[in-house]
Amino acid sequence: MAQNGNIKTNIFQKLEKFGDLFIINILFIITSIPIFTIGAATTAMYSFTTKLVKDQEGPVWKSYWSAFKKNFKPATKVWLVIMAILAAMYVEYVLSYSMTGLGYALMLGLMALEAVFLSFTLPMLFPMVARYENTTGNYIKNSFLISVANIGSWFYLFFIWVLPVALYASNNKILYYSWVLWLLIFIGVLAYASSMVVNKLYDKIENKDESDADVKEDDEAEDTDDRKISRHLIDTSKINSSDDEERTE
Numbered sequence: 240m241a242q243n244g245n246i247k248t249n250i251f252q253k254l255e256k257f258g259d260l261f262i263i264n265i266l267f268i269i270t271s272i273p274i275f276t277i278g279a280a281t282t283a284m285y286s287f288t289t290k291l292v293k294d295q296e297g298p299v300w301k302s303y304w305s306a307f308k309k310n311f312k313p314a315t316k317v318w319l320v321i322m323a324i325l326a327a328m329y330v331e332y333v334l335s336y337s338m339t340g341l342g343y344a345l346m347l348g349l350m351a352l353e354a355v356f357l358s359f360t361l362p363m364l365f366p367m368v369a370r371y372e373n374t375t376g377n378y379i380k381n382s383f384l385i386s387v388a389n390i391g392s393w394f395y396l397f398f399i400w401v402l403p404v405a406l407y408a409s410n411n412k413i414l415y416y417s418w419v420l421w422l423l424i425f426i427g428v429l430a431y432a433s434s435m436v437v438n439k440l441y442d443k444i445e446n447k448d449e450s451d452a453d454v455k456e457d458d459e460a461e462d463t464d465d466r467k468i469s470r471h472l473i474d475t476s477k478i479n480s481s482d483d484e485e486r487t488e
Contacts, residue, residue, distance in 0.1 A: 260427035278318025283307035286369040288434040316375045359386040362396035366437040
């Protein structure tokens with residue numbers, strides 16, 4: 240009987256999480272409509288899914304809106320930078336049609352570098368905004384460096400978000416039959432899966448930083464690049480306070 244009760248409890252917990260992801264997905268879609276709010280919406284979604292992974296989530300509506308308001312300024316600043324880079328890439332793409340020879344090759348090279356930079360930066364960026372307080376430049380720089388230093392975790396996150404795009408590019412019918420699911424649940428599920436990886440990675444980084452504090456000065460010269468990046472992240476940022484507290488200006 241006790242075992243059956245545990246099974247039923249686990250089933251109800253999973254169903255409850257599924258319902259939370261459904262609500263989060265809808266809230267994300269609605270709050271992303273103005274376009275410039277996508278950064279704040281993504282950060283709020285990650286803020287909730289991060290807690291959901293740890294079973295520390297509160298009421299969905301309250302938690303999401305609290306994170307959305309608290310992180311609106313830093314998340315929007317970061318998102319505007321990303322939008323500027325995307326706009327520059329689009330302009331470069333249009334200009335490339337009128338170029339030939341060396342100019343065309345240089346333009347393609349520039350776009351490739353920008354695409355690689357965004358590919359390494361975006362997977363870690365908004366989860367970092369949800370978890371830490373930092374400057375816009377440090378958010379972007381640290382996201383890129385952590386991705387480079389943790390290729391395995393980065394590839395998992397990159398694969399999660401890029402695979403659907405690749406599938407739709409190969410077969411438009413897939414998008415035709417599944418677009419409703421993206422509006423209802425898929426984005427929340429991907430954010431939840433990403434949060435499972437990000438939580439472990441950032442916990443590891445923070446634990447390394449704490450252990451490094453006990454290492455003697457003569458051992459610091461032998462630190463790995465991963466530890467240096469870890470220490471840089473923690474030294475230039477503060478872990479976000481609870482949703483009930485306001486972000487310090």
